[in-house]
Amino acid sequence: MDLLVFLYLALGMCIPGLLAVLSKNPVHAVLWVLVLIIHQAFLLYTLGSEFLAAVQIIVYAGAVLVLFLFVVYMINLRMEERWRVFVKRSSLGLLILLFFAFFFFKSLAFLTALSPHFKANLHYDLSQGTNLWWIARYLFTHYLFQFELIGVLLLVVVLGAVFLLRKLKEVEGDSL
Amino acid sequence: MVTLSLNFGSLALELFFLLSGIFIFMIDRFIKSKSYAFWLSFWVILGSMVFILFIPFGDFTRAFRIDFFSSSIKFLLLIGFFFVLLLSDTHLNNFPGLNFGEFYGLLFFSLFGIFVVLSSQDFLTLFIGLELMSIPLYFLIATQYVYRKESLEGALKYFIAGALSGGLYILFLGIVYYATGTIYFEEVSKRLAQGLLKKELLLGAVFFISALSIKLSLVPFHMWAPDAYEASPLPITAFLSGLIKFAVMAVLIKVLILAYSPLKIEIGKILIPISLLTILIGSLLAIRQDNLVRLLAYSSIAHVGYAVLGLVSGDFAGYGFSLFYMFVYLFTTIGSFGIMIYLVRANRGFLEIPNLAGICQNLPFISLLLLIFLFSLAGVPPTAGFMAKFYIFLMLVKSQYIGVAILALLVSVIGAYPYIRVIKVIYMDKGHLGYYKPTYPIFLAFSLIVATFIVILLGIYPRPMLDFIQRTLFLYISLQFLQL
Amino acid sequence: MADFGLLSAILWFPLLGIAAIIITNRSRPDTIKVIALITALIDFILSILLLYRFDFTNANFQFVEKIPWLDVINSFYFLGVDGISVLFVPLSTLVTLLCILISWYSIEEKVKEFYLALLFTNIAMVGVFLSLDLLLFYVFWEALLIPMYLIIGIWGGPRRIYSTIKFFLYTFFGSIFMLAAIIYLFLQFGTFDYTLLIGKTFTPQVEKLLFLGFLLAFAVKVPMWPFHTWLPDAHTEAPTAGSVILAGILIKLGGYGMVRFLLPLFPQATLFFAKLILVLSVIAIIYAGLACLWQDDLKRLIAYSSVSHMGFVTLGIFSLNPIGINGAILQMINHGIVTGALFMCVGVIYDRTHSRAINYYGGLATTFPLYAALFMIFTLASIGLPGTNGFVGEFLILQGAFMKDKAMVIFAATGVIIGAAYMLWLYQRVFFEKPVSGVFNLPPLRWNELLSLIPMVLLIFLIGLYPNPFLDFMKTSVSKILANIP
Secondary structure (H helix, E strand, O other): OOHHHHHEEEEEEHHHHHHHHHHHHHHHHHHHHHHHHHHHHHHHOOOEEEEEEEHHHHHHHHHHHHHHHHHHHHHOOOHHOOOOOOOHHHHHHHHHHHEEEEHHHHHHHHHHHHHHHHHOOOOOOOHHHHHHHHHHHHHHHHOHHHHHHHHHHHHHHHHHHHHHHHHHOOOOOOOO | OOOOOOOHHHHHHHHHHHHHOOOOOOHHHOOOOOOHHHHHHHHHHHHHHHHHHHHHOEEOOOOEEEHHHHHHHHHHHHHHHHHHHHHHHHHHHOOHHHOHHHHHHHHHHHHHHHHHHHHHHHHHHHHHHHHHHHOOOHHHHHHHHHOOOOOHHHHHHHHHHHHHHHHHHHHHHHHHHHHHHEHHHHHHHHHHHOOHHHHHHHHHHHHHHHHHHHHHHHOOOOOOOHHHHHHHHHHHHHHHHHHHHHHHHHHHHHHHHHOOOHHHHHHHHHHHHHHHHHHHHHHHHOOOOOOOHHHHHHHHHHHHHHHHHOOOOHHHHHHHHHHHHHHHHHHHHHHHHHHHHHHHHHOOHEEEHHHHOOOOOOHHHHHHHHHHHHHHHHOOOOOOHHHHHHHHHHHHOOOOHHHHHHHHHHHHHHHHHHHHHHHHHHOOOOOOOOOOOOOEEEEEHHHHHHHHHHHHHHHHOOOHHHHHHHHHHHHHHHHHHHHH | OOOOOOOHHHHHHHHHHHHHHHOOOOOOOOHHHHHHHHHHHHHHHHHHHHHHOOOOOOOEEEEEEEEEOOOOOOOOEEEOOOOOOOHHHHHHHHHHHHHHHOOOOOOOOOOHHHHHHHHHHHHHHHHHHHEHHHHHHHHHHHHHHHHHHHHHHHHHHHHHHHHHHHHHHHHHHHHHHHHHHHHHHHHHHHOEEEHHHHOOOOOOHHHHHHHHHHHHHHHOOOOHHHHHHHHHHHHHHHOOOHHHHHHHHHHHHHHHHHHHHHHOOOOOHHHHHHHHHHHHHHHHHHHHHHHOOOOHHHHHHHHHHHHHHHHHHHHHHHOOOOHHHHHHHHHHHHHHHHHHHHHHHHHHHHHOOOOOHHHHOOOHHHHHHHHHHHHHOOOOOOHHEOOOOHHHHHHHHHHHHHHHHHHHHHHHHHHHHHHHHHHHHHHHHHHOOOOOHHHHOOOOOOHHHHHHHHHHHHHHHHHOOOOOHHHHHHHHHHHHHHOOOO
């Protein structure tokens, strides 16, 4: 049963992924990525990390993809639909693909070899609390400082973006 | 139950900067005259230069530590930052389209990031600090688009390079955490000292160095530098190439000492080809540049290459020489960008080298200063640039990397050419461009004179500065080994 | 130690002049010139005082000053003179003084920068001759490049930029290897102190490499035969003062460096390479002499003759006996005087006619007699006529070389004949024959030109007729330097 579910989810990620790359309509492509991400979230859930699954849905499906859709709507990307070939040097692409595949399998072996170390180093025990509980506990105790720093980071980003959009106007007659 | 003692005293300076930055953002709407922001930053920085001497050493959680090393480097950086402020004031008065309080506010946020980076005790804080340091700069570079539309491109390039750096860093972080289960410098060092996981952590180090080489613009991650430099307002360029690189070099040294000291020889071997290529490519590409900022961008690439050569031997004295090199470079940068700010006041076209032809006729003082800085960049005695290079070569030969030293020496001859070409244009070509002769604003004159003084003083008598840096490092290292 | 500080005084005194010039307004060029002249004059008087106080029976370093400079790396501010360097110090200050005089009217633009550069050159030149710490030596050696680069590049002739960049890169390239060798020496023995480094031994291979490192720097400066191509360009395009400094002092630095460093520090390698350098010297003498014969540019001809004369100097040095080396040092001083004077002479007519082409001139002897007489004296001194200083130097060198290698001397002596040929032919083409239109009504020699040429004439005859006091200065030190060479 587990295997069946895994296979379904895996296919549910691979096929939309391919379709997202291959479809010429950008809106369709974004929607295929949405399908991909939802399957990914379920896969994470079956692996027992409910927190990551939720993050996947909220952040990627909820925020990032919506942004993508906005961008796609705002800049008119109808031109690509009429191109016959999107990428010209497909052989180069194939080479890069092969390289990454090689890299991927290598690193898989590398990570598998490291896995016992990782298990030995685990600081938490899932029988004592859920993922979410442990994450919250670490975030507000051990990593409090980093957590606050990320808050500052977000603040800076927001302030900067507002500054850039509202304050600056092009100066006429003087340029560098 | 975990209890935390939060020692805000050691975080005081950083909070001070953060609050100043936020304060500027809050009140900027309500104040018309923008010079308040400069004066606020001026006094804040002067105050912190005094204040930093009284901050007690200590931790704020495990992640953040004030110690002798970080405080010393911070003090040097504050001096540099002070001059960047002075340059900014001159530049913004000249370009009113940029003159916003937020300019200084963002600079404060970036300084906050630098300080976090320097005090961090684990790889995660380091990462967030690096991002905090860079993100305000993306905005600051982009501000220039009010005068120059292409600036957005440069800002975007820097942003993408920064994102790539972040990605590589996260990969490194993942490997380290997966392999050791910890992100703290000392813990990683302990695992390494037990002889565990050397191969895996070395792989991680490769990603770490790649991530930092984007900030340092080492080959092959140097492409963004010329575009971003050209795109930024000039004081920001000085900030990018002087302060940021100094800070990143300091933190690279810190990580090599704290986390990776058992692997420092191997990492040094990785750094040799990187730094040699960096010097070579920086020097070669500088030859063809016609824009002064782009020329200095390539020269900054090459100079960081020399500074990294001090790290290859894994000798602590070499680390000190690298820091000394970056300090000299910091002041050379401040001086040369100060001169450019002055030149741009005289004529907007003066950033193109051919337009500089014959300016020594009407601007003799500024030409003389530029001459001194260019010879310092070329590494000709009696300027500080020579002393800095000399110590690096000394270190290389001492640690038996004679071949590397010879190669670097040969490339330094090529590297001298672009600078003497600029001198040639200024002093020996006939001028044709009309311009008026602007006055010297007091802050600009002050920073130029101080920078010149330092560049010549360190060329003639570098001993006290070198002693200071070496002692800082040795004290730091010996303390670390006592703890281990 | 009553004389303590004299060397520092000579070395740094021009700084006062530099400061005074910097604060002088550039709209008053005459004040600037007078300040520079007075500075150089006082500096020259100080260096004469040095000669006067110098004890030439003592082979050790005198007037020594040693203060820690960079004690992290054990480097000292270490000055001193011995018989080898003591004559070069007054020569440098004299050349600076005369350069200021000769440029009095010919430099009209950027006057302030010019005199600043000249005084800075003076500091660097004297510094090179005085320093006994290898790092300090290197710093002065390289610092000299900056003002020379500017002097040639700013006030030079039409192709000055090509020449000055070539000059800069050539010499920079050469000295880089010296820096590498200096660093190696330091790491081997932990000191930059010249006096401590004498008598250290190396494995033969290392010694040869170090020797080559130093030699490359010196050979480019001298310049020896395959490295000479920058010199004709630089000389030709430099302003008069620049040519005089180049000929008078700068290329002497190479020869001085050979005597000072190569011979005592690396005696075995010196013996090993001596033959090679002798051959190169002879090639330089003959090749450059022949090259002189088909030059049509006055300055270029004299520049090639410099290469030829410096060939004699290296020949003398590497004959490795006291006579040859004494002759070589004396010849360096002679060459500084004579060639400097010749460049000044060319400058004199160049200022009046703005042409350096030999076939532009003719018949100057009738229209410009006093000048012709002075030029004759310098020509004869350059050829080495007995009674002039050139004879003493060349004779000693040839005698020294004869003791070392007879075949070389036969070839080198033909160089003397070629020298007579090109100089006399030059004189004939410029001063005799029918006067051409451009040389009538030339204004007479100005006071500053006379003042700068006459000391040269006096020195030529002084050294030519009574060379003993000059040789006395160097004798003991030269035999000390040769003590290490078996």
